[in-house]
Amino acid sequence: MSARATTAEAAAPRTGVPEAAAPSAASAAVPNAEATGRRVEEVLDRLAQRDDREASAAAEELVRVLMDFYGAGLARIMHLMGSATGDDGPRPALLRDELVTSLLVLHDLHPEDTATRIGRALDSVRRQHPAEIAEFDADTGTLRLRAADSGGCGCPSTSQQAQQAVEAAVSCFAPEVTSMGWEAAGERAEPALLQISRRPPTAATAS
Incomplete structure (x- = not known):
């Protein structure tokens, strides 16, 4: 499966909300999965139109690597949240995990x-x-x-x-x-x- 197809599937809305529905002020400030997927597709299309197969292949590989990285991070977060025990909940396990920590630090979200x-x-x-x-x-x-x-x-x-x-x-x-x-x-x-x-x-x- 190509990076394009993977991006489109990952970005496809699954909420059942009609496309015509106007987004709220709060959601407008948050990146939209469908719009982000379309932007990625547009960038890949522009590279493909330049007839530079090497650059196009590198861009698709970059998308795959990033999606694998964030997918693994989300999977780890869900696993740790589901297996959390104790009064403190999943927070201690999340902060001890290397992959989760790297994601939080990358986006300046780590609380420590x-x-x-x-x-x-x-x-x-x-x-x-x-x-x-x-x-x-x-x-x-x-x-x-x-x-x-x-x-x-x-x-x-x-x-x-x-x-x-x-x-x-x-x-x-x-x-x-x-x-x-x-x-x-x-x-x-x-x-x-x-x-x-x-x-x-x-x-x-x-x-």
Whole structure:
């Protein structure tokens, strides 16, 4: 199935509301699924008319990738909401989930600040790869971590694997962290580049 067909199916209205019905003031401010689907189709059509098959194929692939990403996120949200237990409801499970967190941060909707999300990232890998925050500069997005004593052998390969696991977790929970450095006890290391990306325009940062 092509990205066009998938987009059209995903954007098709399922509410049973007649097309002639005038939208309310509240709904007018919210993106409309049908209108959005039509805009995507128009863009794909314009690319197809340029007779550039490579560009057209790339655009359709982009649509598929984005739809897969958001579809997986919505599915995860529904699963966590349906399986929530406890007095706090689904909120704790949603905020601990990497995929849900990445979606919320991407759209500047996450209720927690950067420092809190960094803490969640470290908690998610602490059992296998314990680490702690040495310093975080919210203005530059620079994070320095200190490896905690796990009682392991401390061999270079194990240490490298642990650092990679921690960096991957941080990139999911706090993508506004643009560089990361490691330091041993009593030492200070220059930060090594972790990733370069556009920070969320108004992403929450630690106070």
